[in-house]
Amino acid sequence: MRDMEERITLKGSRDGLRLILHPTAAWAEVLEALRKQLAQGPSFYHGAKLLIDVGERSITDVELQAILAIMAEHDIEPAALITIAPTNRTTGRQAGVETRHPDSLRSTPPPVVQGEGLFLWRTVRSGQAIRHQGHIVVVGDVNAGAEISAHGSVIIWGRLRGSVHAGVGGNQQAIVCALELRPTLLRIADNLARTPDNHRPTGPEQASLDGDNIVVVPWDAPRR
Incomplete structure (x- = not known):
């Protein structure tokens, strides 16, 4: 089948x-x-x-x-x-x-969205949804079943197990970072990915767009 x-x-x-x-x-x-x-x-x-x-x-x-x-x-x-x-x-x-x-179909670069950041010092639990016009920083875990949505980047100082959408509105420069990056669903701008079942983070990682693909690399990898 x-x-x-x-x-x-x-x-x-x-x-x-x-x-x-x-x-x-x-x-x-x-x-x-x-x-x-x-x-x-x-x-x-x-x-x-x-x-x-x-x-x-x-x-x-x-x-x-x-x-x-x-x-x-x-x-x-x-x-x-x-x-x-x-x-x-x-x-x-x-x-x-x-x-x-x-x-x-034509590809046109979207505008870069900027705004003030939202800082949260807590765990985002299952069933909770956080949305913000700018960047979001969470000091804590984002559990499976929780959702984070930001027009800018999303930084998680903890374990990311829930769903994250960074770059809402088409900001392709947005990134997603976490000490343990294992989201249920990951979306940057209009690009969507799921974490492979065999993905085992060995340290902090960042996800960003490379063309039309979402790529995940260690946080200390050389910047392009």
């Missing part, structure tokens, strides 16, 4: 958060994979705009409406339907979703 993670891919790029569907996976499997992915961090995706990339796969009105319904449960808006198949243009138009060819 195909692994769940292969049925859909959620990744970020300079064009925004992008949902890529497997070209041949059963539709029920695709929907179930999407539900499980979004359920891992409901507030993490809340208010996001999502590019639905179906590639060459034909999609019916009923199928598209099923995806839109799941997205609506998490307050996620469709940015566009990315497709190569001409028949999908009608499907998107009927659903009120813009359709675009993959070649039409």
Whole structure:
């Protein structure tokens, strides 16, 4: 059986958060994979705009409406339907979703967001959500089930096990640092990553963007 993670891919790029569907996976499997992915961090995706990339796969009105319904449960808006198949243009138009060819996507550098920092000297526990317009510094742990969201960078002087979104609004210069960097979900600007199961931090680490990819290196690694 195909692994769940292969049925859909959620990744970020300079064009925004992008949902890529497997070209041949059963539709029920695709929907179930999407539900499980979004359920891992409901507030993490809340208010996001999502590019639905179906590639060459034909999609019916009923199928598209099923995806839109799941997205609506998490307050996620469709940015566009990315497709190569001409028949999908009608499907998107009927659903009120813009359709675009993959070649039409353009990368534009987003503005750098600046603001005052928020300093917290405590543990952020499961179920708690911290949001701030500038940078966030936490002296303490961020437990699994907790969420941190900042327009700037996020610095955790402790263990990071929860979900973090740095660079909200498209700040690609934002970074995420922690003494133990093992987030459930990690997002910088519109780029999304999950911590591999075999990742075992050996000391403080920092995550930043390298092109469209999130890279993690030791804190004392030479700066680029």
